Amino acid sequence: MPNIRLRKLKNPSSFRRIAASAWPMAQDPTIYGGMEVRAEALLAWLDAEGQRVGTKLSVTHAAARALAIVLGRHPDLNGVVRHGAIYLRETVDLMLQVAIPSEDGTLAKTDLSAVVLRGVDGKDIGAIATELRERAHKVREGEDKEFKKTKGMLDVVPSFLLRPLLKLIDFLQFGLNLDLSWAGMAKDGFGSAMVTSVGMLGIRQGFAPIFPLAHIPILLMVCTVEHKPVVQDGELAVGQVLNLTASFDHRMIDGYHAGKISSEIRELLEHPELMAMPPATEALPAPRPG
Secondary structure, three states: OOOOOOOOOOOOOHHHHHHHHHOOOOOOOEEEEEEEEEOHHHHHHHHHHHHHHOOOOOHHHHHHHHHHHHHHHOHHHOEEEEOOEEEEOOOOOEEEEEEEOOOOOOHHHOEEEEEEEOOHHHOOHHHHHHHHHHHHHHHHOOOOHHHHHHHHHHHOOOHHHHHHHHHHHHHHHHHOOOOOHHHOOOOOOOOOEEEEEOHHHOOOOOOOOOOOOOOOOEEEEEEEEEEEEEEEOOEEEEEEEEEEEEEEEOOOOOHHHHHHHHHHHHHHHHOHHHHOOOOOOOOOOOOOOO
16 A cells, blocks of 8 residues: 555656756755835836836846846855855856647647856846846747757656766866757756746745855745735835845855845845946945945
8 A cells, every 4th residue: 555646647847857856855055035025116226227228127137137247246145055165257157937838738848948148147137037037038939059969968867866976077177167059968957046037927835945056155036016005205205115035045145144135135126227327437336224
C-alpha cells in the first residue's frame, strides 16, 4: 500500500525537469518582503518617455532600471557567494524571465527561459526595453542559439542523471569559475539579480524562490498596478499603486540592506525623472534625504 497515490507527469517542460533536480529540501536562507509604490507619476513618465524614445515602456522596464541604479550605487551588494566568501561582480547584469507557451497550450509544458542584459546601470530605460523585447522574441521563436543549444542538451538527459549533472555544471561554473560556453552552457547565465513580472497575469502579490543554481542575492517580482485607497494630503483618496515583492539571500543581504534597497527603489519609481540617464560627466542621482 503506497503512502501517496501518485503517477509520474509525462513530458514536463525543460524548466520543471531542471527545477525538480536542482532544489534539495527547503533550507535556503531567504528573506521575503513586499511594498506598495504610488504609481501615478511613474505611469505618466513611462507614457511620455515611451513616446520620446519611440517604444512602449512598462513598469517592469522601470523596475529593472531602478534596481540597476541601486546596484550601481552599492557595488558591495553586487556579488556572489563562493566557498563561504563573497566575491563582487565588476558589472551590473540583470536577468529578466521570459515565458514560452507550449504549442498545444498545456500549462505543464509552458517553459521558462530568461534574457540577461549586461551593464544595465549604464543603459537608459528605452535601451533596456528595446533589447529585452528583441532578445525575448528570439527566445520565443527558437532563434536564440545559446538558449536552443542549452535546452537541447538538457532535454536529452534522463531525469535520474539531471541532478548530478546540474551539480557538476554548478561546481565548474561557480565553484571553479570556468567558462563552459564551449559545451553549450550560457556564460554567467543569471547575472547580478533577477527581475520577473507577473502583473500582466493579474497577480496582486507573490513571492518567488531564488533558483539555487542562479547564485543571485536579489529577486525582484513586479506585480499588478491597481487602484487602492490612499492617504493624500491628510485625506482619503483613490490612487494607483504598484505592488512589488522581493527575495533576498540573507548570506549577502540583511534587513538593513533590504530596507535600504527598498527605500531607494521606491524613491526612484515615485520620482521617475531621477531614472533618466545623466550626462556622461555626472554621477547617477543620489537618493533624497529621509
